[in-house]
Amino acid sequence: DAGVTQSPTHLIKTRGQHVTLRCSPISGHKSVSWYQQVLGQGPQFIFQYYEKEERGRGNFPDRFSARQFPNYSSELNVNALLLGDSALYLCASSSIANYNSPLHFGNGTRLTVT
Amino acid sequence: SQELEQSPQSLIVQEGKNLTINCTSSKTLYGLYWYKQKYGEGLIFLMMLQKGGEEKSHEKITAKLDEKKQQSSLHITASQPSHAGIYLCGADIGTSYGKLTFGQGTILTVHP
Numbered sequence: 001d002a003g004v005t006q007s008p009t010h011l012i013k014t015r016g017q018h019v020t021l022r023c024s025p026i027s028g029h030k031s032v033s034w035y036q037q038v039l040g041q042g043p044q045f046i047f048q049y050y051e052k053e054e055r056g057r058g059n060f061p062d063r064f065s066a067r068q069f070p071n072y073s074s075e076l077n078v079n080a081l082l083l084g085d086s087a088l089y090l091c092a093s094s095s096i097a098n099y100n101s102p103l104h105f106g107n108g109t110r111l112t113v114t
Numbered sequence: 115s116q117e118l119e120q121s122p123q124s125l126i127v128q129e130g131k132n133l134t135i136n137c138t139s140s141k142t143l144y145g146l147y148w149y150k151q152k153y154g155e156g157l158i159f160l161m162m163l164q165k166g167g168e169e170k171s172h173e174k175i176t177a178k179l180d181e182k183k184q185q186s187s188l189h190i191t192a193s194q195p196s197h198a199g200i201y202l203c204g205a206d207i208g209t210s211y212g213k214l215t216f217g218q219g220t221i222l223t224v225h226p
Binding site: 033040056058088100103104105110 | 118145147149154155156157158159162164202204212213214215216217218219
């Protein structure tokens with residue numbers, strides 16, 4: 001079975017632009033989470049979606065938004081990009097929404113903002 | 115300060131040596147996960163621990179969650195170059211629904 005897939009793998013944007021990152025969960029998984037990982041640090045929680053509804057949100061500005069589609073895939077949108085948004089963005093899926101089900105991560109999208 | 119502290123931050127060992135990585139929280143860990151990450155890539159799930167005193171093993175890697183559920187350790191026996199990478203602990207510490215809090219990671223280098 002395919003794991004979590006993310007696209008694109010790499011992206012270069014200019015300050016002020018907008019970006020959309022995409023994620024397809026493991027088949028049968030209904031929960032998708034997004035994390036931001038800055039170089040040298042652990043991933044930071046951005047959002048969790050379960051059954052197309054936002055179930056959790058981390059400490060990120062409103063420039064960050066996400067949604068989940070009926071097929072459980074998800075998009076992460078970031079507006080008005082800042083240099084500090086440069087990071088590896090990780091998507092993870094799980095079968096249920098709580099901590100009883102481990103997260104399975106994709107390989108991430110490397111975003112560089114210049 | 116970090117909500118989850120990992121130690122050491124980096125570790126260099128000779129192939130065949132045993133090693134331990136620790137993950138400590140000031141809050142109760144409701145679910146504790148260990149992941150491995152190759153530089154710039156995604157996280158690979160290793161093990162999940164939920165009950166105080168629980169211990170799990172996979173191949174040469176053993177993880178434990180202490181009785182008070184505030185500390186976990188990851189032990190690798192007879193390390194191999196294939197064990198090299200970044201080890202991350204992640205946990206639900208009850209701060210936000212669906213959120214995993216991660217430690218800063220431990221960089222493991224294994225010299226042949």
